[in-house]
Amino acid sequence: MKNVTFTAFISAMALGASLAVAQTITPTRVGPVSQYGQLMTGKNSSGKGQIYGSCEGVKDGAEVQVRGMSLYWSLMPQALEFWSEEGIATMVNDMKIQIVRAAMATGDEDWKGEWNGIQLKGYAVDPKNQKQFMKTVVEAAIKNDIYVIIDWHSHKANQQTDAAKNFFKEMAQTYGQYDNVIFEVFNEPEKISWSDVKNYANQVIEVIRQYSDNLILVGNPEWDQNPSAAIGNEVNDSKNNTAYTLHYYANSHNWEGTYNWGGESEGLKGEKAMNAGLSVFVSEWGTANSNGGGDPNQGRNQSWQEYLNKHKLSWANWSASYISEGTAAFQGGSNKTSLQYTTSGNLVKGYLSTNPESYTKCPTGEQGQGQQGEGQQGEGQHGTAAFFSAPEFGLNISLTGKTLHVSAPQAATVEIFNTLGNKLFAIDHVRGELSLATLPVGRYMVRVRSGSATTMRAIAIK
Structure with missing residues (x-):
């Protein structure tokens, strides 16, 4: 019995x-979520960590790589224009995105931005509006049948544990039954230990797992450039469906080898994590410098794209905004229904152009x-x-x-x-x-x- x-x-x-x-x-189209199902971690026959879909399950050749855009911090009008149902639909239709990341400000940030009469401030000061921004994006993603990352966009999440637990409880209760949804519990830890990150993540994961078994993403020390820190010391997840994030900016970080000072490249640490059986997810990357500035180096970007495709890594590009930064995808004349691309945006749109034109619903x-x-x-x-x-x-x-x-x-x-x-x-x-x-x-x-x-x-x- x-x-x-x-x-x-x-x-x-x-x-x-x-x-x-x-x-x-209800989705209004058949998109990647209908084709792949819930995203899930697993290992291939060689023991390498990958991402799979519930449609085909965990088996060689069924690895899933989805690609799309990350929204900019929910603090500026140049970003909030695209935190909208129309903005998501436009990126789906014009850029062929398969995933969108909603980078919600979590603290007491106040960059003096205003949107539709709202003074934009972080979740700690204005949880009502920040949650509504998030819900708008999540529901737009579900309608467009794409994946969506609910991102607690903080560098100090371990100092916001109770707030994060309350937020993710509500998000998991409300949206955790949809295969579209991915929970990113810690954007980019700064120079803190992996044990501090893990202690925080374990508490938030436990709350999410009361309501959802969907994929969870966990950051790692020094701005998500050390996923290998979790090797042999993984977070506690009753559903075994957690991946570790790798972030990079093409002009600043390397996809292979070591640095002159002896440190391993970000790409090498990601590869080590995968070879140890951990699943890795590139929830943020930029075409230029790590501070968001600079001009994209096409050669370095191409090498990073080859790395991502080789390892079948899913990604979200920073950022879907017309912020005055080299990594912003859109020009200032853009709006939620019409996109004009920067050098970075044209480059990324080119990479996304190989995403499928159409999808087939998973045969039940x-x-x-x-x-x-x-x-x-x-x-x-x-x-x-x-x-x-x-x-x-x-x-x-x-x-x-x-x-x-x-x-x-x-x-x-x-x-x-x-x-x-x-x-x-x-x-x-x-x-x-x-x-x-x-x-x-x-x-x-x-x-x-x-x-x-x-x-x-x-x-x-x-």
């Missing part, structure tokens, strides 16, 4: 109830580990029996009537989604049988995770 703790069961039911009354945001009968084959079939002919498995991992799942049977080498997590892709509930520590009798008649998706194995299929309750 199933082994489900009372707490886990009540939490799952409460989550399901809250989602039942929450407003559902083929999600998870591997393809259907002998002994594997999708929904039963009459919706009363189905069998699917990831046998190479010892994971076998079957559905009889309204009872899900789980055979796995270790206790599994079972998640149920409606046909819009919204998670209804999740139950941990499942072994043997799990009754789905509380589900109304209809079609659903079930995802089962046990250890490194994941499988997902369509089912029908009649």
